[in-house]
Amino acid sequence: MPLTNLLCGLLETGVNQLHQLDSSAVSKRKQLNGTIIAASLKELKLPLYFIISEQQVDVLNKFEGEPDCTIKVSFQALNKLQDNRQLTQLIKSGELEVDGDIQLVQQFAMLLTDMQIDWEEHLSQKVGDVIAHKFFQHAKKAVQTTQTQYKRIEKQSSLYLTEEVKVAPSALEVAYFSDQVSRLESDTEQLLNKINNKLEKQLNDLSQSKVLADKK
Amino acid sequence: MQENPDNTTHFGFKTVEEDKKVELVADVFHSVAAKYDIMNDVLSMGIHRIWKRFTIDCSGVRQGQKVLDLAGGTGDLTAKFSRIVGTKGEVVLADINDSMLKVGRTKLRDMGIEGNVSYVQANAEELPFPDNHFDLITIAFGLRNVTDKDKALASIYRVLKPGGRLLVLEFSKPVYTPVEKFYDFYSFNILPKLGKLIANDSESYQYLAESIRMHPDQDTLKEMMNNVGFEGTEYFNLSAGIVALHRGYKY
Numbered sequence: 001m002p003l004t005n006l007l008c009g010l011l012e013t014g015v016n017q018l019h020q021l022d023s024s025a026v027s028k029r030k031q032l033n034g035t036i037i038a039a040s041l042k043e044l045k046l047p048l049y050f051i052i053s054e055q056q057v058d059v060l061n062k063f064e065g066e067p068d069c070t071i072k073v074s075f076q077a078l079n080k081l082q083d084n085r086q087l088t089q090l091i092k093s094g095e096l097e098v099d100g101d102i103q104l105v106q107q108f109a110m111l112l113t114d115m116q117i118d119w120e121e122h123l124s125q126k127v128g129d130v131i132a133h134k135f136f137q138h139a140k141k142a143v144q145t146t147q148t149q150y151k152r153i154e155k156q157s158s159l160y161l162t163e164e165v166k167v168a169p170s171a172l173e174v175a176y177f178s179d180q181v182s183r184l185e186s187d188t189e190q191l192l193n194k195i196n197n198k199l200e201k202q203l204n205d206l207s208q209s210k211v212l213a214d215k216k
Numbered sequence: 217m218q219e220n221p222d223n224t225t226h227f228g229f230k231t232v233e234e235d236k237k238v239e240l241v242a243d244v245f246h247s248v249a250a251k252y253d254i255m256n257d258v259l260s261m262g263i264h265r266i267w268k269r270f271t272i273d274c275s276g277v278r279q280g281q282k283v284l285d286l287a288g289g290t291g292d293l294t295a296k297f298s299r300i301v302g303t304k305g306e307v308v309l310a311d312i313n314d315s316m317l318k319v320g321r322t323k324l325r326d327m328g329i330e331g332n333v334s335y336v337q338a339n340a341e342e343l344p345f346p347d348n349h350f351d352l353i354t355i356a357f358g359l360r361n362v363t364d365k366d367k368a369l370a371s372i373y374r375v376l377k378p379g380g381r382l383l384v385l386e387f388s389k390p391v392y393t394p395v396e397k398f399y400d401f402y403s404f405n406i407l408p409k410l411g412k413l414i415a416n417d418s419e420s421y422q423y424l425a426e427s428i429r430m431h432p433d434q435d436t437l438k439e440m441m442n443n444v445g446f447e448g449t450e451y452f453n454l455s456a457g458i459v460a461l462h463r464g465y466k467y
Contacts, residue, residue, distance in 0.1 A: 002454065005269040034302045036279070053299040055328045060269075060300075065278030 004046060004061045011048070012059040015112065019056070021122055022115040029054055029111065037108050038067040042074040042095075050108070057111070069100030069108075078113075225363055228426030234363055238339075241361045242313055244420045249315035251415040252290050253323075258414060259407060259421075265292075267459050270452070271354060271385050272296055274463055280304040281351040284375070286340055287311055287358020291320035297352075298329050308350075310338040311358075340368040345375040356385040360431040370444040376466045382446060388453070388460035389433040395456045403428065434460050 019025035032052040040047040049063040077095040080086045087106065090096035098105055124132035162170040169177065225234045232240060248255065256264050271293065277283060279302045285294045288309040297307045309324075311317045314337050321335050338344050340355070340362050353372050362368045372382055390396040403425035411421030432440065434451050437460075441449045446464030453460050 002266050002270060005266045005273065009265060009269055034279075051300055053302075055299065058296060058299055060273060062273040062276075063278075064276035 008048065008059045008061050012057065015059070016056045018115055018117065021117045021119075023118075024116050025111070026054075028107070029057070032104070032107055032111065035069070035104060035108075036063065036065065036067045037104065038063070038070045039108075040072050042072055052108075052111070067100070069098065069104045071099075071105055071108075072097040226427075226430050228423045228430065230426075237363045238312070244423050245313040245361075246315045247417050248415055248420050249290075249313070249319045252316065252319065253292075255411070255415055255421075258410060263455060267385060267454050267461070268292055268296075268356065270454060271356060271383055271461055272300075274452070274461060275352055275354065275383055276381065277301060277352050281306075282349065282377075283307045284343075284345070284350045284353045285309050286338075286343075286353055286355040286372070287361070288354075288356070289316045289320060289358070291324045293354055293356055294320070294333060295324055295327060295329055297354075298324075298333050301332060303332060305332055307333045308336055308345075309333060310336045310340075310343075312337065312339050341371055342367075343371045343375050347374055348377045349375045351377055351380045352383070353380070354383045354385070356383075357387070359384055359386050359437075360427050365432075366440060366444065369441060369446075373444050373446065373466060378466055380466055382441070382462075382464045382466075384437065384441075384462040384464075386437070386460065386462070387428040387431060388437075388457055391453055391457035395458070399458060434462075437462055 019029070029052055033054050035052050037050045037052070038047055039050060046061065049060040049067060051058040051060065051063075073090075074095045077090050080090060087096070087102065091098065120132050120136045123135065126132075127135075161168045162173075223234045224231050225237050226232070227237050227240050245252075260267075275283075275297075277297060277300050279300070281301050282305065283297045283301060285291070285297060285307060288294050288311055291309055294307050294309040298305075301307060309317070309320055311320065317335055317337055324330075324333060336344065340358070341364055353376055355372070359365060359368065369382075376382060390399050407425055408418040408422045411424075412418040415421075431437075434453065434457070438449050438451055441462060441464045445466065447467050449462065449464040451460050451462045
């Protein structure tokens with residue numbers, strides 16, 4: 001299937017390019033040298049075989065040998081994989097199925113997800129230290145500003161909706177309204193009880209007077 | 217079927233004496249070896265990587281196996297196989313052309329691939345290996361340059377282990393006429409010009425285009441493989457038959 005071949009190719013190139021930038025990748029690959037891991041997403045029926053060697057990671061979508069470890073994982077659980085404590089939980093909840101050495105799974109997850117890439121350093125080799133530093137300083141600042149702006153806009157728009165145009169209630173109003181509703185509920189219940197009691201009493205009186213009339 | 221009674225064979229569209237073809241093909245590859253990889257990428261628009269990936273998927277190769285990458289050129293397949301078979305396995309990169317072999321060896325060593333790869337200059341018609349030796353033999357874009365293809369296939373059959381398989385990745389005949397028209401235009405008008413532009417060598421690429429036309433089509437090659445003893449032979453058309461992958465087993 002050329003399309004899956006293309007996918008494997010892109011994945012392989014992507015992973016290996018990132019590994020080129022990550023100084024810790026070599027030692028991680030050395031630990032796993034010669035391991036073959038079959039991994040598939042539960043959502044897709046497409047097994048991928050990762051062949052890890054000292055030089056690089058190879059991705060195949062057909063392999064007739066015996067992989068050292070088979071992993072089936074659901075899409076949401078992907079980034080929880082690198083956390084040791086969550087692994088057993090994931091297996092219990094059925095989000096992760098492992099056939100083979102569980103330690104390999106952790107190392108494999110680390111290899112793919114935990115890349116320590118110093119982007120600033122790599123950029124500085126291309127454009128020089130000063131520009132790289134300035135660029136990252138501005139980028140960080142820009143991210144921070146957007147975050148604060150986003151929070152401010154969120155707050156302002158909620159105020160506008162509740163206070164200015166009054167299309168939505170504020171939190172206090174909602175609380176007050178639900179208090180009222182529960183009070184109404186309890187009042188109604190009390191009223192219902194009272195009526196019930198009254199009716200029962202009258203019924204009793206009625207039956208007693210009937211008995212008396214019969215005796216006479 | 218390739219030979220005429222008077223001991224001549226084809227070299228592209230030309231007819232040459234049988235014992236001259238080896239030299240002529242060698243000249244072509246001596247002259248393109250240095251730029252072989254970059255030309256592959258440019259001329260096939262990178263698609264050759266997908267063809268090779270497909271080949272590896274069909275190879276069924278495992279750890280510890282012995283692989284022969286025949287006419288392996290600059291070692292694209294060898295590199296992958298070397299990583300798959302691991303330290304217990306063995307990959308032999310064989311090519312008849314020592315320029316290509318040297319380029320391949322330098323490239324693989326630069327990539328850090330060593331230990332389980334050996335390099336052999338060999339003629340596919342008379343392979344210098346014992347009988348029943350390899351689990352897998354691949355010949356990617358090489359069979360068409362072999363003078364006597366039947367002899368080469370028989371020789372491959374001999375060195376293959378029972379249960380082993382042969383993969384032949386080679387240019388073939390497009391299955392749709394429009395594709396064929398475009399392909400003809402591309403290979404006779406554009407390809408030699410690109411060859412001239414990048415490698416400064418239009419004749420070699422003219423030869424490439426011509427030799428592809430002279431190569432047997434899918435069913436003929438399948439028949440040739442059956443004739444030397446391969447079983448379960450099948451082929452997969454890739455990119456609408458511009459390239460076909462033939463697979464045969466020895467039982």
